[in-house]
Amino acid sequence: MMAEVSVNSTPREARALPSDLKQVGVVAKYDVMKYLRSRRLLGMLIIEAIVLIAITVLLATSSNPKTADGVVGQYAGFATILIVIGATLFGGDAIVSEYQGRTGYLLFPNPIKKVSIIIGKFISAVAAMVLILVIYYAIALVAGLVMGNGFSTLGLASLGLAILYGISALAVAFLISSFMKGTAGSLILTFALFFFVLDIISSIMGQLGGIKPWFLLNFAGSSLSYVTTDPFPVDSVETLDIGGGQSFTFYSFYPDIGLSIAVMVAYAVVALVLAYLIFRRREMSA
Amino acid sequence: MGDPIVIDRLTKDFDGFRAVDDLSLTVRQGSFLGFLGPNGAGKTTTIKIMTNLLAASGGSAVLNGIDVVQHPKEALAQVGAVVETPEFYPYLTPNETLAYLGEIRGMTREDISRRTKEVLETVKMTEWADKRIGKFSKGMKQRVAIAQAMLHEPSVIILDEPTSGLDPRGMYEVREILNELSKHDYTIFMSSHLLNEVQEVCSDVALINRGRLLRSGSVEELLEQASVKRIEVRTKQQMSGELLNSISKLEGVQELRASGENQFMFSLTGKDEEQAQMLLRLQSLGLNVVSYKESGLALESLYMSLIKDSR
Numbered sequence: 001m002m003a004e005v006s007v008n009s010t011p012r013e014a015r016a017l018p019s020d021l022k023q024v025g026v027v028a029k030y031d032v033m034k035y036l037r038s039r040r041l042l043g044m045l046i047i048e049a050i051v052l053i054a055i056t057v058l059l060a061t062s063s064n065p066k067t068a069d070g071v072v073g074q075y076a077g078f079a080t081i082l083i084v085i086g087a088t089l090f091g092g093d094a095i096v097s098e099y100q101g102r103t104g105y106l107l108f109p110n111p112i113k114k115v116s117i118i119i120g121k122f123i124s125a126v127a128a129m130v131l132i133l134v135i136y137y138a139i140a141l142v143a144g145l146v147m148g149n150g151f152s153t154l155g156l157a158s159l160g161l162a163i164l165y166g167i168s169a170l171a172v173a174f175l176i177s178s179f180m181k182g183t184a185g186s187l188i189l190t191f192a193l194f195f196f197v198l199d200i201i202s203s204i205m206g207q208l209g210g211i212k213p214w215f216l217l218n219f220a221g222s223s224l225s226y227v228t229t230d231p232f233p234v235d236s237v238e239t240l241d242i243g244g245g246q247s248f249t250f251y252s253f254y255p256d257i258g259l260s261i262a263v264m265v266a267y268a269v270v271a272l273v274l275a276y277l278i279f280r281r282r283e284m285s286a
Numbered sequence: 287m288g289d290p291i292v293i294d295r296l297t298k299d300f301d302g303f304r305a306v307d308d309l310s311l312t313v314r315q316g317s318f319l320g321f322l323g324p325n326g327a328g329k330t331t332t333i334k335i336m337t338n339l340l341a342a343s344g345g346s347a348v349l350n351g352i353d354v355v356q357h358p359k360e361a362l363a364q365v366g367a368v369v370e371t372p373e374f375y376p377y378l379t380p381n382e383t384l385a386y387l388g389e390i391r392g393m394t395r396e397d398i399s400r401r402t403k404e405v406l407e408t409v410k411m412t413e414w415a416d417k418r419i420g421k422f423s424k425g426m427k428q429r430v431a432i433a434q435a436m437l438h439e440p441s442v443i444i445l446d447e448p449t450s451g452l453d454p455r456g457m458y459e460v461r462e463i464l465n466e467l468s469k470h471d472y473t474i475f476m477s478s479h480l481l482n483e484v485q486e487v488c489s490d491v492a493l494i495n496r497g498r499l500l501r502s503g504s505v506e507e508l509l510e511q512a513s514v515k516r517i518e519v520r521t522k523q524q525m526s527g528e529l530l531n532s533i534s535k536l537e538g539v540q541e542l543r544a545s546g547e548n549q550f551m552f553s554l555t556g557k558d559e560e561q562a563q564m565l566l567r568l569q570s571l572g573l574n575v576v577s578y579k580e581s582g583l584a585l586e587s588l589y590m591s592l593i594k595d596s597r
Contacts, residue, residue, distance in 0.1 A: 016392060017359065017360070017363050017391065017392050018389075018390070018391075018392040022392075023390055026386065026389045026390050027390075030375075030378070030382075030386045033377065033378070033382075034375065034377055037377035037378075038377055101373050102370070102371075102372060102373035103372070103373050103374065103375055104339070105339070105369045105370050105371075105372035105373065106372040106373065106374060106375075106383075106387075106431070106434070108337070108338060108339055109337035109338060109339065109362060109365070109367040109369055109444075110362065110387060110390050110391065111358070111359045111360070111361075111362040111363045111365075111390070111391060112359065112390050113358075113359055281341075283334075283339065283340045283341060284334060284339035284340065284369075285300070285334075285340060
């Protein structure tokens with residue numbers, strides 16, 4: 001026996017649509033559930049645990065004298081890898097999956113603006129990234145207390161920069177996800193971009209070309225590692241005589257903290273706005 | 287209150303190809319409209335524009351008085367839709383999926399809980415309510431899709447070929463749900479190319495081809511206009527070439543073809559009177575007619591003739 005379809009027990013007209021902001025919260029809530037259940041967050045925590053154990057064991061077995069900032073700095077050096085993996089897992093397919101996975105056919109015909117969808121998804125991705133980084137730095141700071149006999153305030157600054165780098169990397173990942181046609185391609189491109197493409201570009205520009213790549217996101221993001229170094233390293237140029245009247249010039253560039261913050265904020269804002277504009281125009285045509 | 291769906295001069299171009307061409311159509315309150323057309327006619331494109339999945343190149347689609355092209359959020363407030371065969375978030379259960387969509391639509395927790403039970407019962411998915419959708423069959427997903435379209439008690443339900451891709455049992459179950467929906471206070475817009483489905487459940491029909499509206503009206507009206515019938519005849523004697531030649535010369539016989547040793551089919555333009563006269567003429571040729579009947583659905587005949595004319 002089929003159930004009766006009840007009609008108008010709550011009058012249709014009486015139900016007001018929630019605000020865009022409230023819908024952002026709804027999307028974020030259910031997207032967090034995605035991370036929890038799809039095992040991406042779990043996988044990320046496992047990777048984090050492996051990195052933390054490896055660094056801790058190496059530091060604990062090293063006989064070199066240690067300071068709290070130095071210890072945290074060792075951990076911070078690997079935070080960028082976690083950020084790259086996190087941006088890939090949490091943002092690399094955030095938008096494209098709605099198209100390739102056809103879940104857009106379920107979500108988009110609802111009375112919700114695409115701006116609410118993208119912001120909701122972005123907030124959940126940022127929440128996952130922040131969770132990963134806070135756990136990582138909490139353990140790094142504790143390690144600094146134990147092995148370096150002090151609290152690393154520069155470590156807190158590094159955490160702040162790491163979160164900012166994480167947010168901007170996620171924004172770029174969302175941008176890639178907004179125009180890519182396939183989930184796998186989007187994930188690979190995001191990972192490759194942050195893992196080596198940007199590094200290669202900044203190396204060519206900086207070390208060979210003598211151009212300080214302050215405008216590249218990975219260069220700005222590397223500030224999270226240098227910020228724990230006291231004194232802060234300064235740019236340098238060294239010329240090496242290689243014989244025969246020829247010389248080779250080496251350039252060493254270090255990010256300026258203030259400028260790096262501005263660059264990361266700019267990447268986050270511009271990439272996210274572009275991602276939204278592309279997402280808004282993108283159609284469910286296939 | 288005005289008509290719940292008003293499509294006016296709607297056009298959609300894809301890289302030089304016009305999928306929807308100046309389409310205008312009005313759907314009256316409380317009707318169940320079958321949106322018919324062959325594959326590639328523009329049915330899904332029209333529905334995608336109506337549900338904000340595609341942007342229109344021109345014209346408007348007004349739902350409950352609000353243009354969905356200009357104000358999609360407001361226009362879709364009282365609309366439930368199943369477009370193509372949607373996929374679900376595999377990590378959510380039907381209960382959670384409906385809660386997600388209900389919250390997006392501003393339903394209270396109590397409303398969501400009550401309606402979830404009702405709609406899952408309607409689509410016979412109650413026992414699967416707490417199982418993750420990832421492993422559901424296509425038919426089960428389609429039933430959950432219909433459930434989510436009904437969840438918020440919309441005034442308009444838009445369905446895009448809801449039985450497409452389902453096995454016979456799945457098709458039967460979805461048709462049963464459609465029959466149930468037709469008894470209630472919804473305006474339903476359903477695309478299909480299954481004529482029997484439309485004739486069975488719909489009150490109104492709109493026929494399109496190549497993005498253009500060919501005909502629309504109530505099923506009864508259109509059936510009344512369906513003057514071309516396909517007639518199937520079985521005789522006691524075997525059909526010879528000579529007999530078939532004689533039949534083909536009878537007034538009103540078109541597209542004659544043998545369909546068996548003692549069977550043949552032909553098209554006949556006319557109504558009951560012409561059909562009765564034709565039987566007499568066949569008998570006058572000495573045929574021992576065992577059965578003489580319309581083949582297929584009247585709507586199919588109209589559909590085929592309109593599609594043929596529009597080519």
